[in-house]
Amino acid sequence: MEIFGYIxxxxxxISLGLIGGGGSILTVPVLVYLFGIDAFLATEYSFFIVGISSLVGSFSYFKKGLVDFKTAFIFGVPSIVSIFLTRNFLLPLIPGEVFRRGNFIVTKDIFLLLLFAGLMITASYKMIRKRVGLKIETIASENNNTPLAVAEGSVVGILTGLVGAGGGFIIIPALVNLLKTPMKVAIGTSLIIISLNSLIGFFSSSNHIRIDWNLLGRISAIAVVGIIIGAQLSKKIDGKKLKPVFGWFILVMGIYIIIKELFF
Structure with missing residues (x-):
């Protein structure tokens, strides 16, 4: 199965480079189901893979002046704080056996995967639904939405800390609709935020686990190649047109995880 994992x-x-998000949603299922890594370790590996890939992908946007560092600070700082608190204090509180009724047991790994599946389904809805950005942007222009952006940054940090997803599907709409960031700048800024969130999440808790650096390095290198390809494709393909297709794929994946973990 590893060959499919590398593919x-x-x-x-490609997803991160093309639409500025979604790649992290794929990472944990790939690690768990194609590489056979347990869910908790997969969230840790996901941080590193997504963080390195997003950092590399952000360079092309930075060179074009498509990164807003002030916005990255407003959204990123509360995210980073939330990730640190979640990984070091909230996640250890989840027991090894979350729920038991007879022979039906929900372990910590299953719980994390079910939580991740719920996040995937939420992300798919945001990708599939028709955009109402113009109306929301008009509202945003009449109000100071910085406090709301800070709050969303904190929520993204908690979710990222729990399931190892970068949160691009939440970050980009928040940047566009709350902080009036142009779409291309939102993608570049999102990659910076995702890279910081993911790498800080990784290094804040990596000392507690044993890491297979050879495997992690190979997957990360391949993902970096993908984000370079995605960044080049973004010049020719409108990522917004691909989002609904990717959204349907993420929806199917989320439903598959729920069925597999609960019934098989």
């Missing part, structure tokens, strides 16, 4: 790793990067 899927390319698409993790």
């Amino acid at each position: 899927a790793s390319v698409f993790i990067g």
